[in-house]
Amino acid sequence: MTKPIIEVKDLAKNFGDNQVLKNISEQVNPGQVIVVIGPSGGGKSTFLRCLNLLETPTSGEVDFDGQNLTTLDTKKVNTLREQMGMVFQNFNLFPNMTVLENIKLAPMKVKNVSDADATKRAHELLQQVNLDDHADAFPSSLSGGQAQRVAIARALAMDPKVMLFDEPTSALDPEMVGEVLNVMQDLAQQGMTMVVVTHEMGFAKSVADRVWFMADGYIQENNTPEEFFSNPQTERAQDFLSKILM
Amino acid sequence: MKNKLIMAIALVMALVAGWTATTTTAQAATDDSLAQVQKSGKLVMGTSPDYPPYEFQATVHGKSQVVGMDVAVGKKIAKDLGVKLVVKSMSFDSLLVALQTGKVDMVISGMNPTPARRKNVDFTHTYYQGGYSIVINKSDKGIYKDKDSFVGKTIGAQTGSTMYTESKKQTSGTTVKGMTSVSDLILGLQSHKLQGVAMEKPSAQAYVANNKELAMIPSKFNLSASDTSASVAFAKGSTSLVAAANKSVDQIRKQNLVNKDYLPAAGKYLKTNTVNTSMLHYWKAFLKGIEYTLIITVCSVFFGFILGVLLSLARMAQGGVFATALRWLATAYVEFIRGTPMMVQVMFVYFGLGLIVNLPALTSGIIAISLNSGAYIAEYIRGGINSVDKGQTEAARSLGMTKGYTLRYVVLPQALKNIWPSLGNEFITLIKDSSIVSIIGVSELIFQSNIVRSDTYRGVAPIAVIMVLYFIMTFTASRILNHFERKMQHD
Ligand SMILES: Nc1ncnc2c1ncn2[C@@H]1O[C@H](COP(=O)(O)OP(=O)(O)OP(=O)(O)O)[C@@H](O)[C@H]1O
Ligand SMILES: [Mg+2]
Numbered sequence: 104m105t106k107p108i109i110e111v112k113d114l115a116k117n118f119g120d121n122q123v124l125k126n127i128s129e130q131v132n133p134g135q136v137i138v139v140i141g142p143s144g145g146g147k148s149t150f151l152r153c154l155n156l157l158e159t160p161t162s163g164e165v166d167f168d169g170q171n172l173t174t175l176d177t178k179k180v181n182t183l184r185e186q187m188g189m190v191f192q193n194f195n196l197f198p199n200m201t202v203l204e205n206i207k208l209a210p211m212k213v214k215n216v217s218d219a220d221a222t223k224r225a226h227e228l229l230q231q232v233n234l235d236d237h238a239d240a241f242p243s244s245l246s247g248g249q250a251q252r253v254a255i256a257r258a259l260a261m262d263p264k265v266m267l268f269d270e271p272t273s274a275l276d277p278e279m280v281g282e283v284l285n286v287m288q289d290l291a292q293q294g295m296t297m298v299v300v301t302h303e304m305g306f307a308k309s310v311a312d313r314v315w316f317m318a319d320g321y322i323q324e325n326n327t328p329e330e331f332f333s334n335p336q337t338e339r340a341q342d343f344l345s346k347i348l349m
Numbered sequence: 350m351k352n353k354l355i356m357a358i359a360l361v362m363a364l365v366a367g368w369t370a371t372t373t374t375a376q377a378a379t380d381d382s383l384a385q386v387q388k389s390g391k392l393v394m395g396t397s398p399d400y401p402p403y404e405f406q407a408t409v410h411g412k413s414q415v416v417g418m419d420v421a422v423g424k425k426i427a428k429d430l431g432v433k434l435v436v437k438s439m440s441f442d443s444l445l446v447a448l449q450t451g452k453v454d455m456v457i458s459g460m461n462p463t464p465a466r467r468k469n470v471d472f473t474h475t476y477y478q479g480g481y482s483i484v485i486n487k488s489d490k491g492i493y494k495d496k497d498s499f500v501g502k503t504i505g506a507q508t509g510s511t512m513y514t515e516s517k518k519q520t521s522g523t524t525v526k527g528m529t530s531v532s533d534l535i536l537g538l539q540s541h542k543l544q545g546v547a548m549e550k551p552s553a554q555a556y557v558a559n560n561k562e563l564a565m566i567p568s569k570f571n572l573s574a575s576d577t578s579a580s581v582a583f584a585k586g587s588t589s590l591v592a593a594a595n596k597s598v599d600q601i602r603k604q605n606l607v608n609k610d611y612l613p614a615a616g617k618y619l620k621t622n623t624v625n626t627s628m629l630h631y632w633k634a635f636l637k638g639i640e641y642t643l644i645i646t647v648c649s650v651f652f653g654f655i656l657g658v659l660l661s662l663a664r665m666a667q668g669g670v671f672a673t674a675l676r677w678l679a680t681a682y683v684e685f686i687r688g689t690p691m692m693v694q695v696m697f698v699y700f701g702l703g704l705i706v707n708l709p710a711l712t713s714g715i716i717a718i719s720l721n722s723g724a725y726i727a728e729y730i731r732g733g734i735n736s737v738d739k740g741q742t743e744a745a746r747s748l749g750m751t752k753g754y755t756l757r758y759v760v761l762p763q764a765l766k767n768i769w770p771s772l773g774n775e776f777i778t779l780i781k782d783s784s785i786v787s788i789i790g791v792s793e794l795i796f797q798s799n800i801v802r803s804d805t806y807r808g809v810a811p812i813a814v815i816m817v818l819y820f821i822m823t824f825t826a827s828r829i830l831n832h833f834e835r836k837m838q839h840d
Contacts, residue, residue, distance in 0.1 A: 197759055254744075261748055
């Protein structure tokens with residue numbers, strides 16, 4: 104059996120009195136694509152942000168590559184964080200930089216990659232997401248779909264071992280959802296380990312290895328997509344699916 | 350203006366009182382004032398050069414310098430001591446503070462050795478016995494005869510001067526208005542805000558001789574000798590220096606040097622000075638003013654910006670006792686600076702810090718304005734940083750960038766763009782507000798215009814000139830800033 108790349112043990116997170124995550128224990132194996140679905144406010148974003156410590160867990164452990172992130176010092180956390188790329192609902196591209204500069208910034212500043220190497224790698228990634236002709240554009244001139252593909256390329260530029268996606272298509276016009284999902288699907292096929300929070304059930308069905316259903320601060324159900332969608336185990340999941348499939 | 354200044358002086362005096370008290374008593378115990386001056390080889394004289402013929406600015410061989418009978422007195426004292434005389438200009442109100450804080454070694458500025466002043470400084474014997482006159486508009490000749498003719502009218506006198514106190518005391522039914530500079534008073538007279546201006550007789554003579562529209566009348570003030578005599582002031586307890594200066598002063602009296610040599614010489618400067626009173630003739634003085642105004646503004650915005658960044662970061666520090674302390678300190682600093690007048694800060698840096706390190710006026714001015722501007726810029730930057738979407742920080746951190754890199758490469762550039770208009774406003778405000786440092790004698794534009802005004806006996810023209818000059822500077826600056834603002838707009 105392979106060693107899990109991410110292992111979460113008894114993870115809990117409170118915001119004041121509001122207990123958002125309640126003792127979650129799950130694991131992600133290398134190469135797996137996990138799709139996290141669930142009702143709004145169920146704690147999906149918070150869970151994802153706890154994985155790369157953008158949010159500090161209240162208790163429990165997050166092990167990445169065999170190391171417990173919650174006990175590491177800030178410097179080590181920074182190094183491990185660069186191995187987990189993250190893509191946000193609102194892209195969060197740096198508006199004062201061109202597409203190329205957005206992608207080059209972190210490799211050059213964090214990994215001390217030379218300008219020439221960073222530029223070369225950035226162009227490769229832009230080709231991968233079909234946007235090389237926009238290298239010198241500023242983010243404000245891009246469509247939502249283009250911006251999100253640039254954001255994916257930017258995260259990939261750090262050569263992460265895992266990619267975290269938090270509703271990457273929720274802010275997009277419907278006709279642009281496909282181009283982003285295609286890029287993600289390609290990535291999955293190349294063997295990237297991915298944790299994806301999404302409402303795109305089609306993507307979950309065709310790409311996910313496992314579906315985690317999350318509500319009320321728990322992972323209520325961890326199943327294969329086939330099983331989850333045809334035969335949900337918990338009442339909570341049945342309820343959720345009946346609502347969104349209507 | 351006057352009230353602000355007096356308040357400022359009071360505050361600075363109170364703040365430095367502790368130090369001065371200790372330093373002066375120390376001096377009294379072991380007086381080495383004379384030895385110190387001889388050791389340094391120079392004697393620094395403080396004066397307010399807008400009081401011809403006592404002291405005023407004149408263009409000598411193309412260069413503007415302070416001349417007048419007081420300067421001749423100063424030269425004589427320095428020569429007798431075998432040292433070089435250095436003349437430092439500042440406003441009359443600042444002179445005694447400068448003396449007490451060691452900015453100058455002595456003050457010669459037509460100053461009367463009144464009992465109140467004697468409490469704080471030591472005076473030499475009298476080098477000149479004057480009297481008061483009142484300058485009026487020539488058209489009013491016959492209406493006013495002496496101080497008692499001004500019932501229901503307004504007369505003016507220089508703030509902080511003996512004339513001012515005595516005019517208040519010895520008139521009834523007359524409003525007495527104080528202004529810092531005599532040129533302003535004359536302007537007030539000519540624009541009929543004032544009906545008379547009380548000043549020392551030699552000054553009155555100089556003004557009347559140089560301005561055909563003015564006349565003078567005797568004041569008929571009832572005055573003690575100390576109110577009409579002029580003496581040299583030294584720091585309290587500098588007995589040896591006073592004794593040495595007294596030898597020179599006694600000679601001046603005995604040989605009647607003031608009336609025989611000094612006053613006629615000063616009169617000649619006055620004549621050459623007023624030959625050409627066109628503003629163009631003084632372009633060099635104005636240019637120097639512009640130069641200093643710009644130096645002060647640019648340096649202050651530069652250092653203020655650095656300080657502002659540090660302060661804003663300190664105000665946002667998080668985690669640990671140290672961060673809390675830092676945050677508290679930065680907040681206290683910003684609140685304190687924003688809650689006190691810039692004028693007081695300028696005087697505090699020049700006179701107050703001057704007790705510890707002897708800073709030149711220009712440096713003090715730049716330090717004070719940078720410290721002031723830093724507090725305001727810190728608030729702009731804090732607002733700018735808060736206005737940057739949190740998602741930007743999260744994206745940068747998720748890429749493995751440290752807090753510092755995130756701030757430097759992602760947040761600050763965007764914050765800067767957001768606050769650029771506010772920073773630009775701060776810069777333009779500083780072009781105008783830097784004029785405050787004129788009170789400590791920095792030759793920026795206002796200071797230079799005052800010199801031109803007392804040089805030419807023309808009240809309005811120099812003001813009109815600097816108004817236009819200020820406008821040209823601020824307008825050009827705002828054009829340049831707009832240009833950069835447009836360049837930064839790509840999103
Ligand atoms: N920084 C925060 N401070 C306080 N409460 C928070 C914070 N972030 C999230 N919460 C709360 O935690 C709960 C879970 O939020 P979270 O964003 O993780 O849910 P979600 O499942 O991602 O929902 P959505 O589908 O709307 O994105 C919500 O009640 C939210 O109000
Ligand atoms: Mg969410």
